[in-house]
Amino acid sequence: MKDLDQFRLTEATVSLTGDWKPIGFHVDGGWGDFYKLAAAGDSWKGPNQYISQAYFALKSIGGLPIRVEAGKFFSSVGAEMPQSYSDQDFNTTRSLLFWYASPLYHFGVRASAPVTSKLTVGAQILSGCDTVVGAHGHQTVAGTATWTEKRWSLTQLYMGGNKKADGSGWRQLSDTVLTLNPAPKIHAYLEALGAVEKRVTPGYDRWYGWATAWRFSPKDKWSISPRAEWYNDATGATTGVPQHLQELTLTGEYRPVKFAMARLEYRSDWSDRPFFSDGSGGRLTKRRDAAIAGVTFLLQRGL
Secondary structure: EEEEEEEEEOEEEEEEEEOOOOEEEEEEEOHHHHHHHHHHOOOOOHHOOOOOEEEEEOEEEEEEOOEEEEEEEEEEOOOOOOOOOOOOOOOOOOHHHHHHOOEEEEEEEEEEOOOOEEEEEEEEOOOOOOOOOOOOOEEEEEEEEEEOOOOOOEEEEEEEEEEEOOOOOOOEEEEEEEEEEEOHHHHHEEEEEEEEEEEOOOOOOEEEEEEEEEEEEEEEOOOOOOEEEEEEOOOOOOOOOOOOEEEEEEEEEEEEEOEEEEEEEEEEEEEEEOOOEEOOOHHHHHHHHEEEEEEEEEEOOOO
């Protein structure tokens, strides 16, 4: 990847998946900037810093269509997936809501089951957020519900628990994602997220925002994807500075073959407070612009 004048390996991932009846497993491992950032706040490094997901799956219980997954897995919060090559991700960079407002992964158990042909509900018991060993025994719980129609789906998530490693302070997070497919070559999502967390000292932290991204594919191998969002870190709990952040992103994508993807992206972020590094290690600025070019190879083989 090239970000202005820097070439970097964003991510190299190897995935292993076993799919039998009624069990299975999935493991993602690798190296690169993504793995360094993902494990930066986890108290346990070791092999954990090279594994983004590792879980077992039970696909039915007593003949009922209840899926249970146990291990380390990506969070259900948010409209985007961590890897930019996912079909859910229209852009190379991740959104403000992804980086600042949402957890990346959990360690625990989650289950989901269809209630009707359109409604699926789920429940999760987690060791915390962005940690494998947990926040000193404090647990996080989550509930999900997804309603699916032909051209759209709506997912609502609630998550609550104490994420703090020291002390007590319950965090409540609500995330709503509407995905749209109004035409065969148009895909989109709209996301609204809000969270409040009790401090160890008196008071509460709050953060909330919205984001929307669209993908237009006028030709089979080409697509263009704009994204816009607004984020309010009211007390500076997630960014370190109380501020309003906004960003606009425009991504062009070309897939000459199924296993290769090239993207060219322009992104502009701005804040009402000095927050971004100017690259010299000196003063902070209120705006940052970046041009990013990247190539992704997706190599798959079934056994």
